[in-house]
Amino acid sequence: MDQMAQMQAMLRAMEDRLSTTIAQSEQRTTAQITQLSDRVNETNTRIDQTNTRINQMNTPQTVATHDARALARSLNSASHSSLATLHSLPLPDGSPPPDGLFPENYGAFRLLEAGAPLQQLLQLYQIEVSPGALLDDRLRILATYCGISW
Structure with missing residues (x-):
């Protein structure tokens, strides 16, 4: 047991x-x-x-906005002479920039100054530029965004 x-x-x-x-x-x-x-x-x-x-x-609106941007950039890339027409890109919300703000031609774009029109375009397109950036740098950044040869 x-x-x-x-x-x-x-x-x-x-x-x-x-x-x-x-x-x-x-x-x-x-x-x-x-x-x-x-x-x-x-x-x-x-x-x-x-x-x-x-x-x-x-969304159809977003696709249309991207298409319009691509078309404007493509057309702008061929603009090399002072009188060559430039095409404004739609703003991020898809609307066009205010009339008369975007330069009509390549020569007018190159003559943009560091004043209100350039700054307003940078803001409208929501392009960030460092506060100390030179005029030429600001123009180059905007030109690159818009497909414009610089």
Whole structure:
């Protein structure tokens, strides 16, 4: 009987150790599943945000604005003489710049000064220029944005 009691005690101890090991393994697995679930949720959130941005970018108005910008830049890139006509680009919201603000030709563009028209164009097109930038740098930045050879 004594041996039987010892065997039962050993079996109970083994059972307790196995139960503890299984419980610990279950806790680790649950923690890993929770972490993976959190990562999947974060990824899904990023995917949803990306899809929203893509849908916003693909609206007909946005596509038309990008097309109009590309066309104006292409036409401007061929303007090299003083009297060559320049084409204004649509503003970021798709509207045209105010009448008379964008220079009509290449010569007028090169004569822009550091005053209001140049600064207003930079602001309307939301082009950031460092405060200490020289006139030539400001003109070059605007010219590059508009597809004008500088």
